[in-house]
Amino acid sequence: xxxxxxxxxxxxxxxxxxxxxxxxxxxxxxxxxxxxxxxxxxxxxxxxxxxxxxxxxxxxxxxxxxxxxxxxxxxxxxxxxxxxxxxxxxxxxxxxxxxxxxxxxxxxxxxxxxxxxxxxxxxxxxxxxxxxxxxxxxxxxxxxxxxxxxxxxxxxxxxxxxxxxxxxxxxxxxxxxxxxxxxxxxxxxxxxxxxxxxxxxxxxxxxxxxxxxxxxxxxxxxxxxxxxxxxxxxxxxxxxxxxxxxxxxxxxxxxxxxxxxxxxxxxxxxxxxxxxxxxxxxxxxxxxxxxxxxxxxxxxxxxxxxxxxxxx
Numbered sequence: 001x002x003x004x005x006x007x008x009x010x011x012x013x014x015x016x017x018x019x020x021x022x023x024x025x026x027x028x029x030x031x032x033x034x035x036x037x038x039x040x041x042x043x044x045x046x047x048x049x050x051x052x053x054x055x056x057x058x059x060x061x062x063x064x065x066x067x068x069x070x071x072x073x074x075x076x077x078x079x080x081x082x083x084x085x086x087x088x089x090x091x092x093x094x095x096x097x098x099x100x101x102x103x104x105x106x107x108x109x110x111x112x113x114x115x116x117x118x119x120x121x122x123x124x125x126x127x128x129x130x131x132x133x134x135x136x137x138x139x140x141x142x143x144x145x146x147x148x149x150x151x152x153x154x155x156x157x158x159x160x161x162x163x164x165x166x167x168x169x170x171x172x173x174x175x176x177x178x179x180x181x182x183x184x185x186x187x188x189x190x191x192x193x194x195x196x197x198x199x200x201x202x203x204x205x206x207x208x209x210x211x212x213x214x215x216x217x218x219x220x221x222x223x224x225x226x227x228x229x230x231x232x233x234x235x236x237x238x239x240x241x242x243x244x245x246x247x248x249x250x251x252x253x254x255x256x257x258x259x260x261x262x263x264x265x266x267x268x269x270x271x272x273x274x275x276x277x278x279x280x281x282x283x284x285x286x287x288x289x290x291x292x293x294x295x296x297x298x299x300x301x302x303x304x305x306x307x308x309x310x311x312x
Contacts, residue, residue, distance in 0.1 A: 046093035159200035161264030186283035
C-alpha cells in the first residue's frame with residue numbers, strides 16, 4: 001500500500017511525458033543502481049527506438065504501454081533484420097523500464113513476465129592462436145614515439161584479460177608491480193584483483209620510466225595510460241590502437257581489444273587452468289558466461305578424441 005506522499009509523487013511523475021520518464025529511469029540506473037556509464041548509455045540507445053515507436057502510436061505516457069505495443073515493436077525490429085541479440089537486448093531495456101515504473105508507482109501491473117525473449121544461438125567468441133597473439137604484441141615499432149605506451153597497453157590486455165574500459169580507467173596506484181597484480185573495477189562497480197605476468201610488468205615499468213613522464217600534465221591525475229595531450233586514454237582510443245596494430249600484423253579485420261580478452265581466457269583453460277579461477281579473473285558473475293570458452297579449443301577436443309575413442 002503506497003503512502004499519501006508516495007501517491008502524490010507517483011501522480012506527478014505519471015503526468016510527465018514518456019520521454020522524461022525514460023530520462024528519470026536512466027538517472028536512476030546511474031545514481032541508485034550504480035551501473036556504469038557505458039551500460040546506461042546502452043540502455044538509452046535501446047530505449048530510443050522504443051520511444052519513437054510509442055510516439056508513432058500516439059502513446060505519450062507510461063500508463064498506456066501494453067504488451068501488444070511491445071510485441072509490435074519487437075516484430076518491427078525482426079522485420080528490419082535486426083540481430084536476435086539486439087532484439088533481446090532491447091526487450092531487456094524495456095523490461096527494466098517497466099519494473100522501475102512499477103517500483104515508482106507509475107504503472108499498476110508489471111506484465112514483463114509474459115513477454116517472451118527471442119531464442120538465440122550462443123555464439124562462440126573469435127580467438128587467435130598463441131603465435132598470432134605473440135605477433136600482435138610484437139607489432140609496435142620501438143622507433144615510434146608512443147612505442148612504450150602501446151606495448152604496455154597490448155601486453156596488459158592479453159596478460160590480464162581486462163576490458164578496454166577497465167584498462168582506460170586504471171590508475172598507477174591500482175598496480176602493484178612488486179607482487180605482480182592489478183586491481184580494477186568491472187561491471188556494476190565490482191572490484192577484482194588480477195595477476196600480472198612478468199613480461200607485462202617489464203613493459204609497464206619501461207613505459208612509466210621512459211614515456212609517461214613526458215606525456216603527463218597537471219590534469220593527467222594518476223591515470224596509467226595517457227594520450228599525446230596528457231589526457232587519460234578513452235576506451236575508444238584503446239580499441240582504435242588495437243585495431244591499428246591488428247591490421248599492421250595482418251590479423252583478421254574483426255579483431256578487437258575484446259578478442260585479447262577471449263584469447264586470455266581460452267589460452268588459460270587450454271593450459272590447464274580451472275574454470276573458477278578464470279571466472280574470477282574475468283570478473284564474470286555467472287560461471288555459465290565463462291563456460292563458453294570451454295567450447296572454443298577444438299584442437300584439444302580432437303586430441304581427447306584421438307587418445308580415448310576406441311576407433312580414433
